[in-house]
Structure formats: structure tokens, C-alpha cells
Amino acid sequence: MRISIAGTGYVGLVTGVTFASLGHDVILVDVIPEKVEMVNSGKSPIYEKGMDDLLSKLVKEGKIRATTDMKEAVKGTDVTFIAVGTPSRDDGSIDLRYIESVSRDMGKAIAEKGWHLIVVKSTVVPGTTEGFVLPIVEKESGKKAGEGFSVAMNPEFLREGVALEDSMNPDRIVLGVLDERSEDLLREIYERIDAPILVTTPTTAEMIKYTANSFLATKISFANEIANICDRLGIEVYDVMEGVGMDHRISPYFLNAGAGFGGSCFPKDVKAIVSLAKENGYEPELLEEVLELNERQPLRMIELAEKVVGDLNGKKVSVLGLAFKPDTDDIRESRAMPLVKGLIEKGAQVIAYDPKAMDNFKQVFPEIEYAESAESALKDADVCMIQADWDEFKSIDYDSFGLEAIIDGRRTIDRKLKTPHIRIGSGVIV
Ligand SMILES: NC(=O)c1ccc[n+]([C@@H]2O[C@H](COP(=O)([O-])OP(=O)(O)OC[C@H]3O[C@@H](n4cnc5c(N)ncnc54)[C@H](O)[C@@H]3O)[C@@H](O)[C@H]2O)c1
Incomplete structure (x- = not known):
């Protein structure tokens, strides 16, 4: 499967490296050019046990690369995972500004291509994928959800420090989907991971x-x-x-x-x-x-x-x-x-x-x-x-x-x- 991931932080990078290790072709996207350059030279922008060696091997094999160009990444892939940060505002509520900007970019990027699946991996409060991401993508792409694209939610449970191990051996995989096509695609991505799958x-x-x-x-x-x-x-x-x-x-x-x-x-x-x-x-x-x-x-x-x-x-x-x-x-x-x-x-x-x-x-x-x-x-x-x-x-x-x-x-x-x-x-x- 050809997979793009928006956000090359702890979750985006670990998810990308995991998917590439499972045999998929991965493109990471980030707004920070230094992070993109580091990844492309096989160096991890974060410290995580085992990451540097695995990343440099996968980059050399051509299984993973990074770019700042969301359109190019989306165009060449079938599915995009969103793994940008979701920090707290001063009052403790969730700050969705990165989710908003990445959803706009996604909408523009899928306007010119066939059916695409957008999967939210960032931790977002209930209702965000369907009530926030989906309408932005519909508006920016001019496409209707379910026809031109679909959205799904796949929360991440990794622990920093043992993130690669957790990502390869999760206790469970939760797939929040709206249609069968999205479920089938996500099941295919995780096919080689031995973990119970909960579909919701x-x-x-x-x-x-x-x-x-x-x-x-x-x-x-x-x-x-x-x-x-x-x-x-x-x-x-x-x-x-x-x-x-x-x-x-x-x-x-x-x-x-x-x-x-x-x-x-x-x-x-x-x-x-x-x-x-x-x-x-x-x-x-x-x-x-x-x-x-x-x-x-x-x-x-x-x-x-x-x-x-x-x-x-x-x-x-x-x-x-x-x-x-x-x-x-x-x-x-x-x-x-x-x-x-x-x-x-x-x-x-x-x-x-x-x-x-x-x-x-x-x-x-x-x-x-x-x-x-x-x-x-x-x-x-x-x-x-x-x-x-x-x-x-x-x-x-x-x-x-x-x-x-x-x-x-x-x-x-x-x-x-x-x-x-x-x-x-x-x-x-x-
Ligand atoms: N870190 C963890 O242990 C962990 C575990 C489970 C879930 N999560 C969740 O995953 C999400 C990401 O967390 P993280 O720790 O990886 O964050 P992070 O801050 O390490 O990484 C986020 C990345 O997204 C990039 N970004 C921001 N806007 C972008 C855009 N428009 N396009 C492309 N890239 C963009 C940033 O430059 C940054 O590199 C959060 O919602 C977090 O709650 C984190």
C-alpha cells in the first residue's frame, strides 16, 4: 500500500517506520524543512530506541521518504494518516489549529485525484473526525464524503521510549470507520500485525x-x-x-x-x-x-x-x-x-x-x-x-x-x- 503521513513527530515517524517495515511505501509530510531533510538523510529528528538504525535502513531501501509538499505526497498515495499535534489551549480545551490546517491541505490535495482515505491518528476529542475534519475536506475539495473520499479514526496507543515495539505489537487496533471500503483498506494495512481489531x-x-x-x-x-x-x-x-x-x-x-x-x-x-x-x-x-x-x-x-x-x-x-x-x-x-x-x-x-x-x-x-x-x-x-x-x-x-x-x-x-x-x-x- 502507498501511504502518506501528515506530521513527522513521535507518532508520525514511528507509524511511518512501522508501516514501511511491514512492506508499505511511505511518504512523510511535515511543515518543518529541517525535519524532512533529517529523515531523508536517514537520521531521526526525535530520540527513540532503535529508530536511527531502522530509519536509515528503510530510507536506503527506498521504503520511506519525507517531503514538505502535501499535494505531491497525497497524489502518490492511497491513504493519508494525520499525525499532527493536538495541544491544549490555556483553558485546557483541545487546540485543533494543526488539524484544521492539515485538513485544508488534504482537501486541496484530493480535489485533483481519485478516491482517497483520510485517517485521523492524532488524539482528537469525540466528534472531531466526522464533525470537523470531514466538512473542511468536503469544502476544500468540492467532493462529497463517501463518494470522492472517506474519513476514519485510528487512535494511537504507543508509549514513548518503547514506541517502535508498541507500534509493532499493539494490544489492539481500533478502527473507527464510516464505510466498508475504509475498513477493508485499513485491515489490509495492518494485515501483518498480530493484534485484535475493534471496528467501531x-x-x-x-x-x-x-x-x-x-x-x-x-x-x-x-x-x-x-x-x-x-x-x-x-x-x-x-x-x-x-x-x-x-x-x-x-x-x-x-x-x-x-x-x-x-x-x-x-x-x-x-x-x-x-x-x-x-x-x-x-x-x-x-x-x-x-x-x-x-x-x-x-x-x-x-x-x-x-x-x-x-x-x-x-x-x-x-x-x-x-x-x-x-x-x-x-x-x-x-x-x-x-x-x-x-x-x-x-x-x-x-x-x-x-x-x-x-x-x-x-x-x-x-x-x-x-x-x-x-x-x-x-x-x-x-x-x-x-x-x-x-x-x-x-x-x-x-x-x-x-x-x-x-x-x-x-x-x-x-x-x-x-x-x-x-x-x-x-x-x-x-
Ligand atoms: N507522543 C505520544 O506518545 C503520543 C501517543 C499517542 C497519541 N499521540 C497523539 O498523536 C498526535 C501527534 O503527537 P506527537 O507527539 O507525534 O506530536 P509532535 O509535536 O511530535 O509532532 C507533530 C508534527 O506535526 C507537524 N505538523 C504540524 N502541522 C503540520 C501540517 N499542516 N502538515 C504537516 N505536518 C504538520 C509538526 O511540525 C510536527 O513535526 C497528538 O494528537 C498526540 O496527542 C501522541
């Missing part, structure tokens, strides 16, 4: 994605709520969750207490569904508290540090891990941001380190100090705070640095240390 409407497919992310975010905030209770009762929350997660109705995943969730999806998607619920006359109090607890949770690391070392004013605090989680350079909504902001407000001197995310973080916090390695960040530090559990942080000889305390936001260190080592929910300090 585009609007239900959109809601499935929001519900899944809201549930996972709720699970994390729930674990953090229990951790904060455990701290008051002197109970180790990880031991509690081990027992809780053995219940097959609950499962052991997403029960890790810590500094809260970040990333490009959970915070923005929960905010978007909260906003949509309110617009429709419902106050989603449970989901609002999930978000609020998540804002307070990284500050719990500061609270714990103060309990051990007192006032942080003038203390040298090394923050390890700036990405929202390990194995990615993505800092969107990383809990390192409220943490670093809180430390600056307390008058601490922050020295930060991350294996991949420092360049991105420097753009937001140019005023703090950055270290070349975890060890140099810890040299002369008073307190160490671990915000993302990169593997390399697990084997550091923390006792050799003369630290007053280590506040572990992710249960990174699982061994006894001489240095006071406190985790959120470890039940040793209130």
Missing part, C-alpha cells in the same frame, strides 16, 4: 483513546493518593501495591507511586476531556482531582527534602532526570518542570542532568546549571532528587558524594544506602 465509529474510537488515557492517569493519581496516606501511616506503598496488583481485576501496571505523570498525552488529554465534559454540562470532579493531585505530587519531593535537611535556601540540589520518563528526550509536562520551579522559588541552587533531554530543558529553564554527567551533578551537591528513573541512575555510588539526602521520585534506587534515601510513599517520614 470514528466518534467512539476517539472516546476510546480519551477513556484509556484518563483511566491510566487516574490509576497513577490513585497510587499517589495511597502513597501520601501510607507516608502518614508508616507503610511502604510499593509493598501495598504489589499485593493489590496481584488482583487480576486491577493488574500490576500503572500503580507506581511517585512524582506524578507527565508527557505529551496524559495531562493534555485529561484536560481536554474535562473541558469537553464541562462544555456539555457535566462537572467531571474525579478527573479534575486526578489533575490537581498530579500538580501537587512533584512538590511532595521538596516537602520531603525539607523534612530531612530543613530550609532549602542556598542548598545545592541536583535534579537527575528531566525528561518526563526515561528513554526519551521529551520534556512536555515533565514533572521536572514544577519541581525545578519549586526549588528555584525556595532559593535552592539547582544543577540538573539528563542523558537525552537537557537541550530541550535548557530552552525552558536557561537559568539553572547543567552537568555533563550524573556524577558531576552530584559532586558538591547537598541533596539529590531523582525525577526520571533512567537505568544509569540505578548503579551510581550515591554514598560516595556526601549528600545530606536523596529524594527518589520514581523508586529508582532499590537498595540500602547510608545516605538518607526517601521515596514518596516509603512510609519512613511524614
